[in-house]
Structures are given as structure tokens and as C-alpha cells.
Amino acid sequence: MVDVVPELLSEIETSFQKHTMSDRRLAQVSKRIRDGTATQADGHTYAECLGKNASKALRDVLTEENLPDGKLYYNIATRTVIPTLENNQKMINDAAADIQKVIDGKNKIYLNTLKPDFPKERVNGLIDKMTADDITLEQALVWIKEPIVNNSEAFFDDFIRTNAEFRSESGLKTKVSRIPEAKCCQWCENLAGTYDYGTEPDEFYARHESCRCTVTYINERKRESQNVWSKKTWQSTPEELARRANTQRQTTSVEERQEELKQLDSARKRAKRR
Numbered sequence: 001m002v003d004v005v006p007e008l009l010s011e012i013e014t015s016f017q018k019h020t021m022s023d024r025r026l027a028q029v030s031k032r033i034r035d036g037t038a039t040q041a042d043g044h045t046y047a048e049c050l051g052k053n054a055s056k057a058l059r060d061v062l063t064e065e066n067l068p069d070g071k072l073y074y075n076i077a078t079r080t081v082i083p084t085l086e087n088n089q090k091m092i093n094d095a096a097a098d099i100q101k102v103i104d105g106k107n108k109i110y111l112n113t114l115k116p117d118f119p120k121e122r123v124n125g126l127i128d129k130m131t132a133d134d135i136t137l138e139q140a141l142v143w144i145k146e147p148i149v150n151n152s153e154a155f156f157d158d159f160i161r162t163n164a165e166f167r168s169e170s171g172l173k174t175k176v177s178r179i180p181e182a183k184c185c186q187w188c189e190n191l192a193g194t195y196d197y198g199t200e201p202d203e204f205y206a207r208h209e210s211c212r213c214t215v216t217y218i219n220e221r222k223r224e225s226q227n228v229w230s231k232k233t234w235q236s237t238p239e240e241l242a243r244r245a246n247t248q249r250q251t252t253s254v255e256e257r258q259e260e261l262k263q264l265d266s267a268r269k270r271a272k273r274r
Contacts (some may be wrong), residue, residue, distance in 0.1 A: 004068065005079045008061055012084055015057035023049055033095055036102040040216035041179070043099050044156050047092045048212065051152025054084050058144045064137055072140045074131040081127060081144070086118055089155040096159040109219060114166050116158040126151065146209050157205050157215050164217040168197040173220040176200050181212040188213050 020026060026049035032038040033046070058081060064070035093115040100113045130143035160176070168174040174197040180188045188211060191201055197217070205215060 004066070005076060008066060008076070008080050009083060011061045011066075012057050012080060015060040016053055016084070016087075019053035019056050020050070023053060025049055026053070030095075033098055038095075038099045038102070040096075040099060040103075040160070041214050043092075043096045043159075044153065044214040044216070046095050047088075047152045047156035048149060050088050050091055051149035054088050054152065055145055055148040058084060058148065059141055062137075062141070062144065067137070070137055072131060072137055074127065077127050077131050077140075081130070081148075082123060085123055085148070085151060088152050089118055092152065092155045093159055096156060100163065104219075107219065109172065111167060111170060111172070113159075114162050116155075116162045119154075119158065122154070123151065150207055150209060150211065153211070154205075154207060157207070160215050160217050161205055164197050167217075167219055174217055176204065176215065176217045178204055179214040179216070181214075184211075184213065 026046065029038065029042045029046045029049065032042055062072055062076075062080065067073075067076065097113040097115065104111065126143060126147055129147075130140040164174050164176050175194050176197050177194040178188075178192050178200075180192045184192075185208070187208065191204055191206075192213070195201075195204070207213070
């Protein structure tokens with residue numbers, strides 16, 4: 001039997017490029033990212049647009065005419081849908097990191113950004129649904145419409161959650177926000193708001209079908225540690241700052257290293273005055 005996947009992948013990529021090039025909303029956000037004026041809300045919009053374009057591309061190509069027996073088999077879905085979503089996640093992570101770097105620079109925050117791993121379990125669950133026994137192609141394509149968009153939004157949410165956690169643990173005061181879209185459902189309305197990281201509701205990062213809520217985080221430059229269970233805060237000790245400085249030494253620039261040393265020197269002076 002002829003392996004149709006390489007040709008399908010090529011056609012999906014071509015279709016994806018066509019849709020992204022004609023997406024005016026995506027073009028506007030991409031320009032702001034390049035100009036260094038984008039916000040994290042723009043990052044969510046970027047993820048949503050990529051999800052819609054990937055969904056269109058998959059539905060353009062995974063048709064009855066192009067698939068063996070007119071069916072989306074598990075092997076084909078795995079080798080076409082997963083690479084498409086992996087590409088989306090990479091583009092979303094890169095854009096989110098670019099946005100965060102500019103924001104950090106303005107706030108004189110010198111920390112790297114973390115890029116989450118691909119959520120294999122979550123995506124495999126989606127593949128299982130679209131290739132279930134006795135499912136028709138029409139039914140399978142339902143799982144390639146909105147769920148692809150939803151998963152792309154979730155990639156950005158993963159970036160927000162991972163970096164909010166990392167920065168909170170690194171000593172920065174971190175807040176996370178969930179901004180509902182206009183006329184959202186009551187469930188989303190109940191989750192909306194701004195919270196100190198670690199105090200947000202359990203379902204804060206969850207999404208239902210067609211959910212367009214925007215999840216972001218912000219940092220204050222002041223280095224501070226917080227126990228999210230007791231809500232007790234305390235200033236970082238000189239030893240802790242030294243540990244962080246040593247950890248970052250191999251990856252930070254001269255400017256970043258100088259800032260770390262200034263903070264360390266200030267902390268030591270405060271300790272002597274006590």
C-alpha cells in the first residue's frame with residue numbers, strides 16, 4: 001500500500017501557509033511582536049489565529065478523496081495532526097518568549113523564559129476521539145475543527161502557567177489574570193480575575209469548547225519569595241540571591257550578571273545593617 005502521509009503533510013503545510021498569509025488579524029499581531037509592542041494578550045490572539053489556520057488546513061486536506069477508504073485512520077491522524085500541532089506549539093512558544101523578553105527588558109527583569117514540553121497525553125486523547133471505532137469522517141472532522149483551536153490556545157496557556165510558576169519560585173512577585181471574552185458563560189465569568197500565583201482557582205487554566213478567555217501573568221521587579229499556602233512573604237536572603245546568580249551565570253549576559261551582582265551587594269548591605 002502506498003504511504004499517503006508525506007503527500008498529505010506537504011499539502012497541509014501549503015494550505016496552512018496560504019491561510020496564515022491571508023490572515024489580517026494574525027499579520028497585525030505578528031507586526032506588533034516584531035516591533036516589540038505586543039502584549040501577552042496579543043500572544044493569546046496569535047495562538048488562536050494559528051489554531052484556526054491549522055484547523056482549516058487539516059480540513060482542506062483530510063478529505064474523503066485524499067484518505068484511504070475515505071477514513072481517517074489512527075496511523076494517518078497521528079502522523080498528520082500531531083506534526084501540525086507540534087509546529088503550532090513551537091511557533092506559539094517562540095512568539096510568547098519574544099513578547100516576554102521585551103516586557104522583561106522594560107522592567108529590568110533578567111530571567112530566561114521556559115518553553116513547555118509538547119503535551120503528548122492531551123493531544124493523544126484528541127487523536128483517540130477522531131479515530132474511534134465506527135466513527136465517520138464527518139464525525140472525525142468535528143474533532144479537527146474547534147478542538148484544534150482550543151489546543152493551540154492551551155499551548156499559550158501552558159507557556160503562561162510554566163513561566164508564572166518559574167518566576168514565582170525564582171523570587172519574583174507574580175500575578176496571573178484570566179480575562180473573559182465579551183458575553184462569556186457563567187463558568188468563565190466565575191474564573192475571571194487577577195490572583196497572586198498559587199491562589200488562582202483549580203480550573204483557572206481550563207477551557208471549554210469555543211472558549212476565548214485570555215490568560216496572562218505579570219511580574220513585579222522586586223524579588224520576593226512567597227509561600228502560597230500560608231501567604232507569608234519574605235525578602236530573599238543574600239545566600240539565596242548568590243545561589244540564583246551562580247545558577248544563571250552560564251546563560252546570562254554581562255548586563256544581566258551585573259544586575260544580579262548589584263542585587264546581591266544590596267542584600268548583603270541590608271543584612272549587615274540588621
